[in-house]
Structure formats: C-alpha cells, structure tokens
Amino acid sequence: DTGVSQNPRHKITKRGQNVTFRCDPISEHNRLYWYRQTLGQGPEFLTYFQNEAQLEKSRLLSDRFSAERPKGSFSTLEIQRTEQGDSAMYLCASSQGTSPTDTQYFGPGTRLTVL
C-alpha cells in the first residue's frame, strides 16, 4: 500500500504569483485533509474533504486559497496572489472513515517559499 504523495516537494515563487499543489491520498481513503505548518509549530487545519465534497474550511483559508477534489481521489490546493506570509509547509493527510480510529496519514508535504 503506497502512502500519501504530494507534488511538488518544494516550490519557490515570487510574491503575487499563483501556485498549485497536488495530493494523492492512500487508495480507498475517502477523507482528505490539508494542513499548514510553520517552523516550530504543529500543523494547522485548512480544509477537509469527504469523497469529493469539501465539508469544512478553516478561517485561515482566505479567499486566495481554493481546494478541490474533483473525483474523490487526488486533491489540489491553489493559492492565488501569493504573499510572503504564505511561506510554510503544506501537508496533506488521508484517512479511512470507516476504520475505528480514523487515523490520518500524512504525505511528505510541499514546502512553499514566497520571495
């Protein structure tokens, strides 16, 4: 069973540019989550999908952020008009909602640097 994968692993962009990240969850995991992590902090929740439905968005997710999971498999997170404050590690996780613990398994993350 392959784990959660994310692409790209690193992204450097200039302020004002748009960026898009991709997450491929563990196969047959119906739940997918996006988190953001900055240095010295734990991951902060951004948004969550059950199958293709986006069920919750954090207030951290400004209008410049959008996430999709069109076929209930992979997901994309887009940031428009990037700002320096968007620099962080963006983590994706997935879980099997029918399991007793519903444990979330994380991907390697995409490290975004906004210059």
Add this chain to the structure above:
Amino acid sequence: GQNIDQPTEMTATEGAIVQINCTYQTSGFNGLFWYQQHAGEAPTFLSYNVLDGLEEKGRFSSFLSRSKGYSYLLLKELQMKDSASYLCAARRSNDYKLSFGAGTTVTVRA
C-alpha cells in the same frame, strides 16, 4: 476552540526513558493522537488513545486520562534516531480534523 500544551524541548541520554506530557482542553473530546516528525519530514503516526489507560507499542507507550485532560508519550530505550519532534493532537466528536500542539523536540545524546 482547543488548547493543547506540551513542553517545547527535552533532552535525554541514549538508552534512557523520556516522558512527554500533553494537556488538552477539548470540548467533546474524542481521541488523542501522537505523531513523530523528523526535521523536514511528514508527521508519522505513533499512537491513539480514546479510553483511559495505557497503550503499549514496543518501545513507545501512550497514556490517557480523560478526566484530567492529560496524556503522555513514553519513549523507552532511547536511540539516536528517536531525536525528533513529537506532536500531540486531539480530536472532537463529529469533527474529523486534528488540533495539534506545537510539538516537543526531543534530543537524544550519546
């Protein structure tokens, strides 16, 4: 909201035992997770507690007291590779997201 507290740093000697404490204030609490995160890598799942008591998995054990809003992760027979950040995370009923503490950086010295 949720308030999750854990110490920032701990140092221990190879072969020793370290206990990382975590306190939480979570309404509708429904589970406490521990993750290990090496620098620059993804968090990896270590343990899950939802009922009071101790869960043991090899060198790692995790304890939960729901009435006290308290958990600890116990690392035994420390190895150099255990140097990492350890994240405590709580979950609420009917809410799938995790709320994480800031993490405890454990440094294992020879």
